[in-house]
Amino acid sequence: MKARHVWIVFKKEVKDIIRDKRTVITNIVIPMILIPLINILVGGGVEKLQRDIEENITITLSETSRTDEIKNLVENEIFKDKPNIRLVDTDNPIDAVRDADVRLVLDFDSDYKQKLTEEKPFVIKLMYDKSSTKSEAAVSIVSQAINEYNMRLVAQRLTQRNIDLEILEPARVEPVNVAKEGQGGNMVLMMTLPMIIAILVVVGGIPAATDLVAGEKERNTFEPLLTTKPDRASILMGKYLTVTLFSFVSIVAIGMGFVIGYIINPNSITMGTGEQLTGASIPPLALVLSILITVILGMMFAGIQIALSAYARSFKEAQTYLSFLIFAAMIPAYATMFTQPADIKVYVFLIPILNTISAFKMVLGGVIDYTSLLVALVSSIIYLAITLAITASMFNKEKVLFRS
């Protein structure tokens, strides 16, 4: 193998691929635009929905409850310090809920007043529309407000009887968060980012790999190429490096996408859930190890892709083989989407793709087990060596390379 020859092949292949508009658009432009776009749209949507649910909750009274007394009770007692809950007048309360003009209808027992003075429970029916998210969400917000009113009333009643309020609370609950700083954060990123990274690394080199061997065979340029001076190893290496490069191009594009999204709207990065991206909580060593594991995964799959492309009888066949790799990446990625970093078993780090996903989950979740990361790193290197040996032998197998 000669570095000069490898470089000539690599240079040409990169130039050739970059001139293919489709590849450039799918590998670079789309990830760069799509990620911030999705984040901002989804993020903006989530934020807005959150606001809509919590703010401006309109309620109305049922026809039988529409008295000045009840209006007064509702406005000045029950929801007196709840500016987000607003009582409005409507002609047809039930229709108004169904038409989403108001969120809830409150219906009071007709003898509520008597029960109130007798200190007996009375019922406030909350009539809502289950098919409306906002109406359904209003039930809990309004119930909460009524609860607070209940507590105020209870306190008042107990005080009148000279009973200590503490009687209401035999046991007090006090949750204490013992997570290290930064842990548990970045939930959305923890779920999506490792998945995206793994899929892109596995899939990114596919167009290049298909074109570089199977495509070359199909175009009848492979034989002239193999009869130029460089040995086969140099040609293979030049092509291999090109595929490896394109495995990571999309990741870099995605990274740039996140940066662009962050510049446009800092909240977009966690999709508007209000969680903060705590860069400081990511340990550099774990991050470096994870990136290393990802790079090795990419190199391994570049090898697999070249091998499959060489093995294929035609361009079409290569596309078919390589599209299976997409599933190979998607299935574990989606299967582990909701796995929490602390729940990942060590043996998972022995499995390609899953090891990368798991490593990034750890890093983003802040729960880092260096043994697992080392297991992933060492096993990845072994897999890479095996894959490259297979790829190289594939490239020297006459039966494979020249079958017609």
Added chain:
Amino acid sequence: MLSVINLTKKFGDFTAVDNLNFKVERGEIFGLLGENGAGKTTTLRMLATMLKPTSGTAVMGKYDINNEPEKVRETIGILFGGESGLYDRLTAAENISYFAELNDMDRKSIKERIDFLAKSFGMEEYLNKRASKLSKGMKQKVAFARAIVHNPDIMLFDEPTSGLDVGAIRNVHDFILDCKKQGKTVVFSSHSMSEVEKLCDKVGIIHKGKLKDTGSIDELKRKYENDSLEEIFMRLVGDMNEG
């Protein structure tokens, strides 16, 4: 200039090329004549170092295909198959210069060589156009230029006219004769008697991997007392089938 010595290729148990021996002198055109599956492509692939012989060897110019495959590749140019493939997204010049670079030519000589080839093939107009934008005829010329950009001493053609129309076939024939004129040694394979008769100084008749006979066309005609290459061929191949 080129000698093939006991050249044999087996794919598993199957012998595709069986103990081939022939010599081609400098500036000669040698035609390998045989039916489909006779072993022509396999032979030429071995000469081009794409396949390793199972046994036997060939000496290309000064170099042995087994011992110095890199030197052999520097010495040869190939044109395999009719439709010549180019890299569509590279320009004509880039297509040619890629192969020149791979053959370790320096920048200056690449430029001079491409200028020279562009002139002699009449490619100046479209040298900087992408290959995808070229007509079939233009592509063919670019492929010719690519094959000889490093000025090889030996040219290997494997059924270079298969699937081509009359005009394109003529261009290939002219190109082969041109190579001869420049003193290159040419080996080309074909299943067309008339093509071989028109171009070749010597022929080898290959059937089921075996070289049935070899010599100049006149020699063969005299030897078999027959004026038709086709009849000679059928006789040799027929003999083979009986045996």
